[in-house]
Amino acid sequence: MSEEREQILKIQDLDISFQTTAGTVHAIRGVNIDLYKGETVAIVGESGSGKSVTMKAVMGILASNATVTNGTVEFSYHHADGSPETVNILEKDKKWIRRHINGKRIAMVFQDPMTSLDPTMTIGKQIMEGMIWHFKTPKKEAWDKAVQLLKEVGIEDAEKRMKNYPHQLSGGMRQRVVIAIALSCNPDLLICDEPTTALDVTIQAKIIELIKRVQKERGISVIYITHDLGVVAKVADYVNVMYAGKIVEKGKINEIFYEPKHPYTWGLLSAMPNLDTDDERLYTIPGSPPNLLNEKPGDAFAPRNKYALEIDEKADPPMFQISDTHYAATWLLDPRAPKAEMPAELKTRIEKMKKEANEHGSRL
Amino acid sequence: MAVDYSAKPLLTVDGLKQYFKVSKSFTVHAVENVSFKIYPGETYGLVGESGSGKSTIGRSIIRLYDPTAGKIQFDGTEISGKLSTHDNHILRTQMQMIFQDPMASLNPRKKIGDIIGEGLDIHHAYMNRAERAEKIQDILAKVGLAPEHASRYPHQFSGGQRQRVGIARALIMNPKLIIADECISALDVSIQAQVVNLMKDIQQETGTAYLFIAHDLSMVKYISDRIGVLHLGHLLETGTTEEIFSNPIHPYTRSLLSAIPAPNPIVEKQRVAESYDYKTSGIDYNQGTDHLVSGSHYVKCTDEEFAKWTKRVI
Numbered sequence: 284m285s286e287e288r289e290q291i292l293k294i295q296d297l298d299i300s301f302q303t304t305a306g307t308v309h310a311i312r313g314v315n316i317d318l319y320k321g322e323t324v325a326i327v328g329e330s331g332s333g334k335s336v337t338m339k340a341v342m343g344i345l346a347s348n349a350t351v352t353n354g355t356v357e358f359s360y361h362h363a364d365g366s367p368e369t370v371n372i373l374e375k376d377k378k379w380i381r382r383h384i385n386g387k388r389i390a391m392v393f394q395d396p397m398t399s400l401d402p403t404m405t406i407g408k409q410i411m412e413g414m415i416w417h418f419k420t421p422k423k424e425a426w427d428k429a430v431q432l433l434k435e436v437g438i439e440d441a442e443k444r445m446k447n448y449p450h451q452l453s454g455g456m457r458q459r460v461v462i463a464i465a466l467s468c469n470p471d472l473l474i475c476d477e478p479t480t481a482l483d484v485t486i487q488a489k490i491i492e493l494i495k496r497v498q499k500e501r502g503i504s505v506i507y508i509t510h511d512l513g514v515v516a517k518v519a520d521y522v523n524v525m526y527a528g529k530i531v532e533k534g535k536i537n538e539i540f541y542e543p544k545h546p547y548t549w550g551l552l553s554a555m556p557n558l559d560t561d562d563e564r565l566y567t568i569p570g571s572p573p574n575l576l577n578e579k580p581g582d583a584f585a586p587r588n589k590y591a592l593e594i595d596e597k598a599d600p601p602m603f604q605i606s607d608t609h610y611a612a613t614w615l616l617d618p619r620a621p622k623a624e625m626p627a628e629l630k631t632r633i634e635k636m637k638k639e640a641n642e643h644g645s646r647l
Numbered sequence: 648m649a650v651d652y653s654a655k656p657l658l659t660v661d662g663l664k665q666y667f668k669v670s671k672s673f674t675v676h677a678v679e680n681v682s683f684k685i686y687p688g689e690t691y692g693l694v695g696e697s698g699s700g701k702s703t704i705g706r707s708i709i710r711l712y713d714p715t716a717g718k719i720q721f722d723g724t725e726i727s728g729k730l731s732t733h734d735n736h737i738l739r740t741q742m743q744m745i746f747q748d749p750m751a752s753l754n755p756r757k758k759i760g761d762i763i764g765e766g767l768d769i770h771h772a773y774m775n776r777a778e779r780a781e782k783i784q785d786i787l788a789k790v791g792l793a794p795e796h797a798s799r800y801p802h803q804f805s806g807g808q809r810q811r812v813g814i815a816r817a818l819i820m821n822p823k824l825i826i827a828d829e830c831i832s833a834l835d836v837s838i839q840a841q842v843v844n845l846m847k848d849i850q851q852e853t854g855t856a857y858l859f860i861a862h863d864l865s866m867v868k869y870i871s872d873r874i875g876v877l878h879l880g881h882l883l884e885t886g887t888t889e890e891i892f893s894n895p896i897h898p899y900t901r902s903l904l905s906a907i908p909a910p911n912p913i914v915e916k917q918r919v920a921e922s923y924d925y926k927t928s929g930i931d932y933n934q935g936t937d938h939l940v941s942g943s944h945y946v947k948c949t950d951e952e953f954a955k956w957t958k959r960v961i
Binding site for chain 1: 696697698805806807808835836837838840841843844847862863864865866868869902903905906907908909910911912913914915916917918919920922923
C-alpha cells in the first residue's frame with residue numbers, strides 16, 4: 284500500500300433511530316468508518332448490530348421510518364472528466380442519489396440472490412439495465428459488455444445464459460450474476476452485505492475468490508459485511524467489530540486477529556469453531572444482544588461481559604487508542620482499570636495461529 | 648459420550664433410493680443407494696452441498712416420502728413399507744424432527760405452550776391439565792427457556808429462542824431419534840454455538856440419537872460421532888469424525904474441508920481452496936463400491952481410484 288492513500292468514504296458520528304410502534308429504536312450510535320481506494324473493510328457483528336443499516340445509510344436506501352439524527356457520510360469520487368468531488372450523501376435527496384450514486388458509483392451485493400434478482404426478467408436484461416439507465420449505452424454495446432461481464436464472473440456459455448431467467452440458475456450462479464450487475468457500471472465502491480451466507484461452503488469459497496480477483500483487477504474498494512470471521516480473515520485489510528450499533532473495536536486485520544483487546548472480540552474469536560482442536564464444547568458468548576428499544580446507560584455489552592467493571596454500568600467507554608490504527612472501546616484499556624487478560628484458551632489459540640502464520644511467512 | 652457400537656443399531660438404512668418423477672421422460676435421482684446405521688445415543692452427521700439429497704434422506708426416514716427402493720429399519724421394525732396403526736403410533740412418538748427455519752415451522756397463531764404440547768394432546772400422554780402444564784414446564788426448563796414463555800407467541804422470540812422451542816417440541820415425546828435438518832443454518836454464529844451445546848447436553852441427559860443434517864462441516868465436527876459425506880445423492884465417504892477430518896480420502900470431501908475459511912488472516916490470505924468439479928473429475932459415482940480405509944472409514948469409489956487416492960495421502 285502506498286503512503287498517499289485516496290479516501291473514498293468517510294462516515295463520521297453516524298446516528299440513526301427508527302420510529303416503531305413500540306417506540307424509538309436507537310440502532311446506530313455514533314459510527315465512524317474510513318475507507319481508502321483499493322482497500323477492503325470488513326464489518327463484523329451479530330444480526331441486529333446495525334451493520335446493514337449503516338451501509339443502507341451510505342446507499343441512501345434507509346427505510347422510511349429511519350431518521351438520521353447526527354453525522355455525515357462523505358463520499359469522494361471523480362467526474363467523467365477527472366475532476367474530484369466530495370459529497371455528503373445524507374444531505375442529498377433520493378432522486379440525486381439514484382442518479383449519481385446508486386449502482387453507478389456505489390454498488391451493492393445482497394445476501395439472498397433469489398430475492399435481489401427480478402424473476403420476470405432475463406439476466407441479460409438485468410445486467411444491461413443499469414448501463415442503459417446511467418450511461419445511455421446503446422443496446423448492442425450494452426449487450427456485448429454484459430456478455431463480457433458474465434465471462435468475467437466465471438459463467439460459461441455467457442451468450443446462452445443471457446437469455447436465461449434467474450430460476451434457471453443455481454444459487455452460486457445467481458450470486459455471480461448479482462456481482463456482474465453490481466460491476467456493470469464500473470463502481471468505485473462495492474458493498475457486499477453477507478454475500479455468501481445463503482450459499483454452501485464450497486460455493487462460498489469460489490464467490491469470495493471471485494470478489495477478491497475482481498477487486499484486484501479493477502482496483503475498487505470493498506466493504507464486506509459478515510458475521511463469519513473466517514471470511515473476514517480471507518478478504519479484509521481492516522476490520523470493524525460492531526455491537527449494538529457501535530463500533531467496539533477497529534484495526535488492521537492482523538491487530539484484530541492476533542492482538543484483540545475488546546472482550547466482545549475475544550468472545551467472537553473464541554466462538555469460531557476450530558478444525559484443529561478437539562474440545563468437547565464450543566465457547567459461547569452468554570446471553571443475547573440487547574434490545575435497543577430500552578436504552579440503558581453504560582456499555583451495551585456489559586451484561587454479557589464477565590470482565591465488566593463497575594463503571595461499565597454507568598458510562599459508555601470511549602475509544603481507546605492502542606496503536607496508530609488499532610482502537611477499542613472498553614474500560615479495560617483505561618490506565619485506572621485492573622489488568623485483564625484474554626481467556627487462556629483464546630491465548631493458546633492465538634499463539635498457535637501466530638506459529639502457523641510464521642511458518643507460512645518463512646515459506647514465502 | 649461413549650456410544651456402544653456393539654449394541655443393536657437404532658436405525659438401519661439399507662440401499663435407500665429416492666426418485667422423483669418430474670415428467671414422463673425425466674426422473675430426479677435424489678438419493679442413490681445410500682446405506683448407513685445409527686446406534687442408540689449416537690450423533691450421525693450428514694454433510695453435503697445443497698441438492699445433494701441430505702434433507703431427502705431425513706424426510707424419507709421420517710416417512711414424509713415413500714422410498715423408491717431400499718429398507719429402513721427403526722428399533723428392529725421395518726418402517727419403509729405400509730405400517731400398522733400401532734407401529735405408526737410408536738414411530739410418531741419415537742422419531743422427531745427439528746426443521747431449519749424456526750419461524751416457518753412454528754404456527755404463528757399458537758402459543759409456545761400449545762405448540763410444544765401438541766404431541767402430548769395427540770397421543771393423550773397426560774392425565775389432566777396440571778400434568779400437561781408440568782411436562783411443558785419441564786421441557787422449557789431443559790432447553791433454557793423460562794416458564795412464562797409458554798404463554799407467548801413465536802414472533803415474540805429471537806431466532807435462537809425459537810430454535811429452542813423447536814427442540815423442546817421434538818423432545819417432549821421422549822424420542823429415541825431426532826432428525827435435525829439444518830437446524831442451525833439460519834442462526835448467527837454465536838447462537839449456533841449455544842444451540843449445538845444445548846443439543847449435546849440434552850443427548851447426555853436423555854440418550855437420544857441425532858441425525859444431524861448440515862452443510863457446515865465446522866459445526867458438524869463439534870456434535871457428530873460419525874459423519875457421512877453426501878454428494879449428488881451418493882454417500883461418498885463415511886467414518887468417525889476423527890477419521891474424516893484427519894484423513895479425508897475422496898476429493899469431494901477434501902474440497903469440502905478446504906473450503907472452510909480459517910480465522911487466521913496471514914495463512915488464509917495465501918491459501919487457495921481445493922476445488923472439485925464432478926463433471927471434469929472423471930469420477931463416476933455409479934461405478935463406485937465401498938472400500939474400507941481403516942476402522943469404520945469407508946469410501947465409495949472404484950479400485951483404481953482407491954489406489955490412487957490412498958497413495959497420495961500416504
